[in-house]
Amino acid sequence: MSDSAQLIPEVQYATLEQQGDTAQLGMWVFLVNETIFFGALIFTYFLYRTTYPHEFEVAAKDAVLWCGSVNFALLLTSSLTMVLAVNAAAQDERPRRMIIWLVATAALGCAFLVVKGYEYYLDYQDKVVPVAHYEVKPGEGSAGELFWVFYWVGTGLHAIHLTIGIGLVLYMLLWRIRRGEIGPAYYAPLEVVGIYWSFVDTVWLFLFPSIYLVGRS
Amino acid sequence: MTTTTTFEEGPAVEPHTFLEPSYLTSENTLSSWLFTRDHKRIALMFFASITVFFFVGGGAATLMRMNLATPHGLLQPSLYNRMFTMHGIIMVWFFLIPSIPTTFGNFFIPMMIGARDLAFPRVNLLSWYVFNLSGFIVLYSLIMGGADTGWTFYTPLSTVYADGYVFAAAMAVFINGFSSIMTALNFVVTIHRLRAPGMTWTRLPLFVWGIYAVSVVMLTATPVLAMDTFLLAVERFIGIGLFDPRHGGDPLLWQHMFWFYSHPAVYIMILPAMGVVSEIIPCYARRPVFGYTGMTIALMAIAILSFFVWAHHMFVAGISVYSGVAFSLLTFFVAVPSAIKVFNWTVSLHKGRISFDAPMLYALGFVLLFTLGGITGLMLATLAIDVDVHGTYFVIAHFHYIMVGATVSAFFGALHYWWPKMTGRLYPEMWARFAAILTYVGFNLTFFPQFVLGYLGMPRRSYTYPPEWQSWNLLSSAGASILAVAYLLPLFYLGWSLFWGRKAGANPWGATGLEWITPSPPTKHNFERTPVVTLGPYSYDPDEDSFITQEGVRHVR
Ligand code: HEM
Ligand SMILES: [Cu+2]
Secondary structure, X not given: OOOHHHOOOOOOOOOHHHHHHHHHXXXXXXHHXXXXXXXXXXXXXXXXXXXXXXXXXXXXXXXXXHHHHHHHXXXXXXXXXXXXXXXXXXHOOOOHHHHHHHHHHHHHHHHHHHHHHHHHHHHXXXXXXXXXXXXXXXXXXXXXXXXXXXHHHHHHHHHHHHHHHHHHHHHHHHHHHOOOXXXXXXXXXXXXXXXXXXXXXHHHHHHHHHHHHOOOO | OOOEEEOOOOOOXXXXXXXXXXXXXXXXXXXXXHOOOOHHHHHHHHHHHHHHHHHHHHHHHHHHHHHHOOOOOOOOHHHHHHHHHHHHHHHHHHHHHHHHHHHHHXXXXXXXXXXXXXXXXXXXXXXXXXXXXXXXXXHHHHHOOOOOOOOOOOOOHHHHHOOOOHHHHHHHHHHHHHHHHHHHHHHHHHHHHOOOOOOOHHHOOHHHHHHHHHHHHHHHHHHHHHHHHHHHHHHHHHOOOOOOHHHOOOHHHHHHHHHHHHHHHHHHHHHHHHHHHHHHHHHHHOOOOOOHHHXXXXXXXXXXXXXXXXXXXXXXXXXXXXXXXXXXXXXXXXXXXXXXXXXXXXXXXXXXXXXXXXXXXXXXXXXXXXXXXXXXXXXXXOHHHHHHHOOEHHHHHHHHHHHHHHHHHHHHHHHHHHHHHHXXXXXXXXXXXXXXXXXXXXXXXXXXXXXXXXXXXXXXXXXXXXXXXXXXXXXXXXXXXXXXXXXXXXXXXXXXXXXXXXXXXXXXXXXXXXXXXXXXOOEOOOOOOOOOOOOOOOEEEOOOOEEEOOXXXXXXX
């Protein structure tokens, strides 16, 4: 498949292996940074949650649990298909299997966004959009609205990250793989996208229980 | 130590490498610059961008000092508020934080570790574009009328009461952070993965260590600011948010998150400067730096400790006395590694063969001003003193001694030190020494009176003051005009030297680092062959006036 002319490392690297290793390290370092970014949000969330335990609990009851749960399952599955894609890239000379798994991954990601969009629609109907369309529910006081600020900021930022992830998968499919640049000899770019994808998944792993599960019994 | 050459005669680089065109002339189209992946070109592009911001920020400062020359001022109070705010925002995020890393770091980190480029050249270029995007937004905010919250954006002033372009300014800071992060990530990965054979961690020049330390701080602190400004922008935009007391939000949370970033950020501004000075002093004292290991440990200690002192900015903001005491103590701890560094630089002069060339003058100025800034920092860290002088000109003087006196001096020191390597030309030495001394004089004249004013009780961020303080203020304004000349001068003589300066050899100062074994200016990919490192940095011998490059070639001057 890939002819060897394309498999020359960039000028600053001695070998392709070094280039692939470095790309991975770069992604890990970036994720440290991302972890702190989301960490700061989740930290402040729990800070407020402990300050206003009752108000937040009441407000959180209006979050649409089934949407969050379906999305949880979708994303976990997509991480699996992602890993299978990387695995296929490492083993198969022919890209067929890798492409199938990647398409599945992107599709699952899109399905997440569709469900999320539908949930936002339900949220709107439920009048939990701060300022724009909000109705104070009994028992949540004025701090309840803060819960929803967290909700929109957290899920919104997560959705943006996921969209970027889908974009990266499409870039792999439509550009790198079509040009035959990903194969057993060199698949670091796909691995890097995979690491990022798992991270976005992990963020949901934290957001989901924080938003939908805590205090719901 | 295999070969010995006489410095003046022996070429440090094999002659044929000179035949290859330099990175400046290898391609000449505009797009070869705008789409370049060459870290050296990107460094120059950053240099151009931050120079613009330095003078924009300087313009705001000029207006402020003109205003303060008389007790009743000359600007409208609201304009004065906008001026100090935009001055702070631009100087901190658009000049000082990127200053040394994006220019000299970009240019010299790969060269000093023997690499042909940074690990991710496209990310490096993207960082420049993102930086300029944020720059346009901040200029937009400025031109539309600016923000008036102070560079610290304290809530609820910034969220509820301020009526300037706070949203744009906060977004500019937010986006600017991406550029910081991209550049820092590139450095960390490059230093980990692209060192030449033999370039072990204990052989890294201290400048590389300084950039490494600062990159770690940038990577861990900037995301907190990003989240903080993002939440601020959201609150400003929709009108309710997490810092809003009307909904049970806590305005102090903003300050905690802001200083959790911004105290480390003050070290983001000083660590690279420490690295620069650790290069310059051994080279002009012709002896190894004293306590190399201690220097590296101190750099990393500062980087780590800087995360545990943020609340010393909030002693009077309503935090409890107990946390006040704890943060006061922790702040004292940061001073220990800082003092170790000052001690080591000073000892590095001992029995050296010192020459007072311009870079050295700037470096010595750095050490003196940093010491003064650090000592007054300790005074501020003392709870009882801070309660008294918090929010006065004492604080202004303290941080200007460090950020301007020290860091900007180091920036100019680096500029002169590496100028021949970057441009292939020597700068006029006498002019440069004159500018260095003028900087020192102008700086002290500007900011020393502010210690006095602060001690007398003059509040910061005020457009007016009682007439009895005018003489100190006048002194300060007069000093500022001298400082302005000292900062403008290099623009002229360095610009002149680009065309008419003497051609520089590969290693005009007789320095040991790998960057000096390449031709001046370097070729596109720096090194013809990957260098093999056999020695640590700074193998200078003052007695014989010889030095050994990191490749192990001994030269006698
Ligand atoms: C020996 C190390 C240092 C100590 C002990 C120290 C201590 C302090 C303290 C206690 C304050 C708070 C004063 C107040 O607001 O009442 C302060 C303010 C400040 N320091 Fe330092 N500092 C040190 C080094 C630095 C460095 C290296 C920089 C910059 C490169 C710096 C920049 C600042 C700035 C910008 C502020 C004021 C911020 C504002 O309120 O706008 N300091 N310092
Ligand atoms: Cu501080």
